[in-house]
Amino acid sequence: MTPPPGWYPDPHAPHLERWWDGTAWTEHRRAPEAPGPPQPAGGASGRAKAVALTIAGVVLVAAIVTGVAVLGGDDDDGGGTVADTAPTSAPPTPSTTAPSTTAPAPTTSEPSADDPAVVVDELNGITLPLPDGWVRPDNVAEDDVVMTTDGTYDCPAGVGICRHGAVFSRTVTENDEKSPQALAQQDISDAADDAYDRDALGRRLYGGIESHKTVKSGQVAVAGRAGYLVRWQVTTADGPGGYVQSLVFPSSVGSESPVLVRFVFDAGPDGPPLADMDRITKGIRSIDDAGTGGGVGSSLGPAG
Known part of the structure; x- marks a missing residue:
């Protein structure tokens, strides 16, 4: 099972997000959404949710890499495969002690005609x-x-x-x-x-x-x-x-x-x-x- 289409951390540029169309990476990239304001006292549950979402995003990227590697196989005919455009390694796992630097949870909004590029x-x-x-x-x-x-x-x-x-x-x-x-x-x-x-x-x-x-x-x-x-x-x-x-x-x-x-x-x-x-x-x-x-x-x- 491969992850559904959506924005995920770019394996080659972890500070950006990249569009996964359900089969392969595209060239659409964007900067992660800005993190929310600091939590007030008693907001530990919000930080825990942010950490959980971050870990979930990393697991999804790892699943992408594993699924694509299996699909690519040992292809000797030189033809293009899904693996040709898929990432070769997962991004480093972000620290769970600094929520302010973690990437937001991936979304499923597809790139549109409003993309300025x-x-x-x-x-x-x-x-x-x-x-x-x-x-x-x-x-x-x-x-x-x-x-x-x-x-x-x-x-x-x-x-x-x-x-x-x-x-x-x-x-x-x-x-x-x-x-x-x-x-x-x-x-x-x-x-x-x-x-x-x-x-x-x-x-x-x-x-x-x-x-x-x-x-x-x-x-x-x-x-x-x-x-x-x-x-x-x-x-x-x-x-x-x-x-x-x-x-x-x-x-x-x-x-x-x-x-x-x-x-x-x-x-x-x-x-x-x-x-x-x-x-x-x-x-x-x-x-x-x-x-x-x-x-x-x-x-x-x-x-x-």
Whole structure:
């Protein structure tokens, strides 16, 4: 029997709590809740309860480790198992003489869309990391936007309001093509035109595209699935230009239709760090995180 989903002390960082989804550790972490105020005289029973809860939490973590070790077994085929993502050792037993430093009893509240570091895309069955400087879309007219950089500015061509970065996510349904490589290669031109040539109203916010070049392409594992990305650097008539990326991978939910994630990053000193594009790509996970097989975001060697 493995413990139910919940927050437990992180075996690799005992000062934090980590989400156990009932099968494996996820990457969701949080600081323990602050301990309650000191007990008044006669409050010995409250301290005893705190100690009991602490011991119960440690026993649960030990049960996780034991259960996962049994499930992992002696696997020689190199495939991912539950043991690949499970802790290898239990955290040290906290002192029972200092209740003020003990971790709170684990809870069963599941990570939600309110997590400030994660964007949840329920429709496509994925979560995406939200780097510093990025926010969930607010008053954005475009469809399928899952995050943008914080704030706006006057577009370089002197018309319209622009943002330095945006990420879009949608399911590919308009054709029968299933190959991530073919779909990414087909989409990148549209991604560049939509971002830097003409907007939905036909305006050239950046004066139009003058040239482009491929700066990265190749296979990449996303949410445990084999995907493909193509990244262009775009030169525009006005402003510093930017980067666009089309990333396609099979969904892990429903009919496993291809999921397309588009990235739009302005170049220049005001644009978001290009490293955020790789950080978001590598951090995409299936909502059903236990089904990723440990391959979340691992590179298959995109060409530079």
